Amino acid sequence: MAKFGIGQAITRREDQRLLTGAGTYVDDVALPNQTHAAFVRSPHARARIVSIDATNALQLPGVVAVLTGADLQADGIGSMPINPGLKNGAGKDMSAPPYFPLATDEARYVGQAVAVVIAETRDQAEDAAEQVIVEFEELPAITTIEAAAADGAVQLWADAPGNIAAQTQFGDAKACDAAFAGAAHVAKVAFMNQRLVPVSMEPRGTVAEFDTASGRYTMRTSCQNPAGLQKTLAEGILKVPAEKVRVVVGDVGGGFGMKTQLYPEDAVCAYAAKKVGRPVHWRASRSEEFLAGNHGRDQYDEAELALDKDGKILGLRVRIVGNIGAYGSGPGAVIVVAVGPKVITGVYHIPALDLRAKALLTNTNLVGAYRGAGRPEAIYLIERLMDQAAADLKMDPAELRRRNLIQPAAMPYKTLMGEKFDSGNFPHMLDRILELADWKGYEKRRGESKAKGKLRGRAISTFLEWTGVVHEEAVRMEVAADGKVRVYTAMQAMGQGIETSYVQIISETLDIDPDRVEIVQGDSDVAQGIGSMGSRSLYIGGSAMMTASKETIEKGRSLAGDALEASSSDIEYKDGKFTVAGTDVGIDLFDLAGRQPGKRISIDTLQKVDGPSWPNSCHVCEVEIDPETGVVEIVKYTTLDDVGRVINPLIVAGQVHGGIAQAVGQAMLENTRYDPESGQLLTGSLQDYAVPRADDLPDFAQYCDESTPCKINPLGAKGVGELGTVGGTPTVVNAIVDALRPMGIQNLEMPVTPERVWQALRTAKAA
Amino acid sequence: MAGKTTLTIGIEVNGEQVTHAVEPRTSLADFLRDTLGLTGTNLGCEHGVCGACTVEIDGAPARSCITLAVACDGASVRTTEGLADDPVAEELRAAFKAHHALQCGYCTSGMLVTARDIVMRLPEADEARVRVELAGNLCRCTGYMGVVNAIVAVLAARSPHPRQDP
Numbered sequence: 001m002a003k004f005g006i007g008q009a010i011t012r013r014e015d016q017r018l019l020t021g022a023g024t025y026v027d028d029v030a031l032p033n034q035t036h037a038a039f040v041r042s043p044h045a046r047a048r049i050v051s052i053d054a055t056n057a058l059q060l061p062g063v064v065a066v067l068t069g070a071d072l073q074a075d076g077i078g079s080m081p082i083n084p085g086l087k088n089g090a091g092k093d094m095s096a097p098p099y100f101p102l103a104t105d106e107a108r109y110v111g112q113a114v115a116v117v118i119a120e121t122r123d124q125a126e127d128a129a130e131q132v133i134v135e136f137e138e139l140p141a142i143t144t145i146e147a148a149a150a151d152g153a154v155q156l157w158a159d160a161p162g163n164i165a166a167q168t169q170f171g172d173a174k175a176c177d178a179a180f181a182g183a184a185h186v187a188k189v190a191f192m193n194q195r196l197v198p199v200s201m202e203p204r205g206t207v208a209e210f211d212t213a214s215g216r217y218t219m220r221t222s223c224q225n226p227a228g229l230q231k232t233l234a235e236g237i238l239k240v241p242a243e244k245v246r247v248v249v250g251d252v253g254g255g256f257g258m259k260t261q262l263y264p265e266d267a268v269c270a271y272a273a274k275k276v277g278r279p280v281h282w283r284a285s286r287s288e289e290f291l292a293g294n295h296g297r298d299q300y301d302e303a304e305l306a307l308d309k310d311g312k313i314l315g316l317r318v319r320i321v322g323n324i325g326a327y328g329s330g331p332g333a334v335i336v337v338a339v340g341p342k343v344i345t346g347v348y349h350i351p352a353l354d355l356r357a358k359a360l361l362t363n364t365n366l367v368g369a370y371r372g373a374g375r376p377e378a379i380y381l382i383e384r385l386m387d388q389a390a391a392d393l394k395m396d397p398a399e400l401r402r403r404n405l406i407q408p409a410a411m412p413y414k415t416l417m418g419e420k421f422d423s424g425n426f427p428h429m430l431d432r433i434l435e436l437a438d439w440k441g442y443e444k445r446r447g448e449s450k451a452k453g454k455l456r457g458r459a460i461s462t463f464l465e466w467t468g469v470v471h472e473e474a475v476r477m478e479v480a481a482d483g484k485v486r487v488y489t490a491m492q493a494m495g496q497g498i499e500t501s502y503v504q505i506i507s508e509t510l511d512i513d514p515d516r517v518e519i520v521q522g523d524s525d526v527a528q529g530i531g532s533m534g535s536r537s538l539y540i541g542g543s544a545m546m547t548a549s550k551e552t553i554e555k556g557r558s559l560a561g562d563a564l565e566a567s568s569s570d571i572e573y574k575d576g577k578f579t580v581a582g583t584d585v586g587i588d589l590f591d592l593a594g595r596q597p598g599k600r601i602s603i604d605t606l607q608k609v610d611g612p613s614w615p616n617s618c619h620v621c622e623v624e625i626d627p628e629t630g631v632v633e634i635v636k637y638t639t640l641d642d643v644g645r646v647i648n649p650l651i652v653a654g655q656v657h658g659g660i661a662q663a664v665g666q667a668m669l670e671n672t673r674y675d676p677e678s679g680q681l682l683t684g685s686l687q688d689y690a691v692p693r694a695d696d697l698p699d700f701a702q703y704c705d706e707s708t709p710c711k712i713n714p715l716g717a718k719g720v721g722e723l724g725t726v727g728g729t730p731t732v733v734n735a736i737v738d739a740l741r742p743m744g745i746q747n748l749e750m751p752v753t754p755e756r757v758w759q760a761l762r763t764a765k766a767a
Numbered sequence: 768m769a770g771k772t773t774l775t776i777g778i779e780v781n782g783e784q785v786t787h788a789v790e791p792r793t794s795l796a797d798f799l800r801d802t803l804g805l806t807g808t809n810l811g812c813e814h815g816v817c818g819a820c821t822v823e824i825d826g827a828p829a830r831s832c833i834t835l836a837v838a839c840d841g842a843s844v845r846t847t848e849g850l851a852d853d854p855v856a857e858e859l860r861a862a863f864k865a866h867h868a869l870q871c872g873y874c875t876s877g878m879l880v881t882a883r884d885i886v887m888r889l890p891e892a893d894e895a896r897v898r899v900e901l902a903g904n905l906c907r908c909t910g911y912m913g914v915v916n917a918i919v920a921v922l923a924a925r926s927p928h929p930r931q932d933p
């Protein structure tokens with residue numbers, strides 16, 4: 001059985017159906033008698049809705065209904081919930097405008113849905129949407145952090161003074177001031193962490209229906225957490241008990257955190273399905289994804305590092321200002337003021353900290369979770385700062401890091417953010433990456449680049465990230481007489497290969513053929529739990545699979561004792577069979593199940609883990625720059641990843657590769673721009689927004705280090721989904737800056753495009 | 768504006784002759800997916816940039832989202848479903864599995880069509896060339912390494928002059 005077990009690079013179970021076009025993404029679903037939805041969206045960044053006239057639209061062929069915010073309000077439909085627990089600028093509970101699925105009085109960003117047309121076909125719905133006449137009265141709008149924070153800025157919400165939706169403070173400012181006062185050197189950085197669009201290749205979509213007889217809604221959608229969406233839709237929006245809503249999810253064409261929440265369009269489709277008495281089908285166009293699918297990042301960050309003369313860190317001062325968009329619903333604010341700060345001290349021992357973070361409201365689309373969610377911003381900040389300090393001190397950046405790493409003997413280690421690292425051997429990781437990336441051989445390679453007329457730069461990042469979000473997950477395991485083990489879970493596959501990984505864990509633990517294991521997911525009726533986000537699917541979900549398997553064996557042992565008329569302590573389990581020790585009297589697991597009531601052995605497991613896991617990693621990147629054109633090429637990229645115990649190295653490598661690709665996208669290509677005057681989204685299609693292509697990226701040399709398993713879960717695994725994204729961005733930018741530092745260039749704003757490099761070189765030459 | 772006008776087209780899809788009335792504005796992608804139920808072809812952008820919707824038209828890869836169905840009157844179209852029994856596609860599918868060339872699978876149908884074209888048209892292509900050829904197909908999940916390695920592996924396996932490992 002070990003052939004398919006833990007640690008094997010076996011190919012994925014998901015692949016065959018996806019390779020033959022047999023996957024079922026939400027838009028592939030066509031229900032009998034379904035209608036199609038098209039949204040009417042605000043063309044203004046901020047405007048009062050004066051009136052909506054659907055007379056013309058309603059006369060067009062195929063149009064079934066036109067619904068507006070007023071209709072939803074009249075039917076008591078709620079707004080998208082705000083996360084509790086955060087405080088605003090005045091120290092009161094966070095407050096932000098209510099985010100109704102269709103805007104009622106005011107539209108607050110370009111692209112916000114204000115009405116929906118339901119028609120027989122998608123084309124007819126789109127035609128009619130163009131004929132819905134909305135009278136807007138434009139209001140002064142804000143799209144940037146700078147404008148939102150400016151003195152005398154328009155206040156976008158009465159209960160958000162200074163446009164601050166939420167703010168936090170961590171550390172001890174006085175102690176930090178004292179550390180800075182005694183410092184031999186202070187290094188400083190300040191830059192934007194630009195807004196990104198997640199661009200899952202599958203756009204969002206929803207097919208909703210309402211069954212009059214049972215009074216139940218069924219929503220098929222593309223999301224990462226069916227049970228979570230069920231609750232928000234039922235309790236928050238439709239105001240019905242959770243059991244009146246079922247959320248069904250098929251294949252998900254990429255999530256990246258962007259599909260972790262209910263969207264206004266989903267809610268409208270569910271509402272409209274009841275209203276028109278027919279199923280409602282909506283598929284977002286790519287433009288709608290750009291306008292109204294959650295964005296990521298968008299922070300302005302400043303940090304200062306106090307060091308002694310030997311390069312030992314004495315203190316860290318950080319100011320984070322995030323633009324969360326027009327509403328406080330979803331995770332936008334919590335990412336800025338709570339999640340990112342968790343990792344701000346990185347893998348370093350930092351004795352004094354003063355961190356303040358603010359989340360600002362603006363008239364832009366909402367910022368939510370995007371691969372890493374706060375952690376890429378924080379690690380970008382600390383790793384850029386470490387390189388700046390190394391340059392200031394004329395020290396090897398690897399050496400500066402080495403002097404400040406938290407030592408393995410200090411584990412478990414508590415940071416000044418109050419976070420506890422259970423495990424990690426950072427000096428060992430550093431030693432290994434320097435070997436793997438041939439850090440010492442760099443000068444020779446630099447010489448070779450120089451001979452070609454190219455500037456070469458390199459950088460190292462040593463970092464970790466926080467995973468888990470909620471530290472438990474429930475699963476049900478059933479051994480059935482038909483010879484199958486079925487596991488029901490709220491975790492959701494979206495490309496990360498958890499189906500395969502779970503089967504590996506179960507087949508090894510239960511010592512049965514993998515073909516006997518089925519993972520049932522994507523249905524709030526069959527499983528309740530948190531779902532897939534924050535790199536939790538393996539270290540928590542996978543642990544649950546292992547624990548459920550072990551509990552199944554224990555339960556089976558006692559049932560086998562009864563069946564074989566022996567004491568359960570004499571029952572052994574091996575090869576899918578219980579036997580009485582020292583005899584050949586035994587019973588097969590599935591036969592045993594067949595003898596139980598309901599012909600099954602069923603286990604409900606609530607897997608709790610003792611906090612977040614802390615995957616950590618080292619990245620080394622080398623770049624070559626053509627000084628004539630500013631074109632940057634990544635010529636060597638190496639990572640060493642401590643993700644604890646590896647279940648499937650093939651899948652881990654894929655997660656890291658894909659993660660780095662998104663990091664490179666942020667570092668060199670991607671940027672989301674709103675026109676500061678009009679608030680129009682200038683980068684609203686894949687023609688304006690540069691997602692990395694195959695020829696933009698290099699080969700990555702990825703290695704795992706399994707010497708430090710995670711201590712807080714039975715599997716020993718740490719999360720991996722976001723790791724590459726968290727560390728890749730600073731590594732690439734630091735490498736580029738390293739190449740340009742000899743010309744006096746200390747910073748380049750992301751994305752570091754050829755134009756920016758070329759301009760910087762020109763300016764440097766002129767100076 | 769949507770009129771009632773439709774045109775009748777005759778088109779060969781995955782080896783079968785189909786005659787159907789279509790609106791002039793209907794894209795080939797929508798025709799394949801909605802009218803014929805061939806949902807293996809995915810739509811990622813509907814503006815011709817991402818390559819998810821790539822199918823073969825008369826033997827060459829093309830973007831079905833910006834090709835009008837009426838323009839395919841008399842043409843022969845092959846989608847991922849039509850590659851089920853194709854031996855080159857079969858080699859590619861095996862290589863895609865072995866090299867973990869797909870995660871969510873949304874880009875995969877288009878990738879396979881493009882990959883098959885690279886293998887058939889450019890038997891001597893090296894990794895750099897494969898990357899350039901693949902640049903019309905976006906993948907947000909894999910970082911492309913698995914896809915590139917899979918194609919390079921199929922090229923190598925098919926080569927009459929096996930390359931020496933460097």
Ligand code: FES
Pocket residue numbers: 809810811812813814815816817818819820821830831832833
């Ligand atoms: S859907 Fe056709 S190119 Fe993107």
Ligand code: FES
Pocket residue numbers: 201253254495868869870871872873874875905906907908909
């Ligand atoms: S595998 Fe998800 S987009 Fe390529």
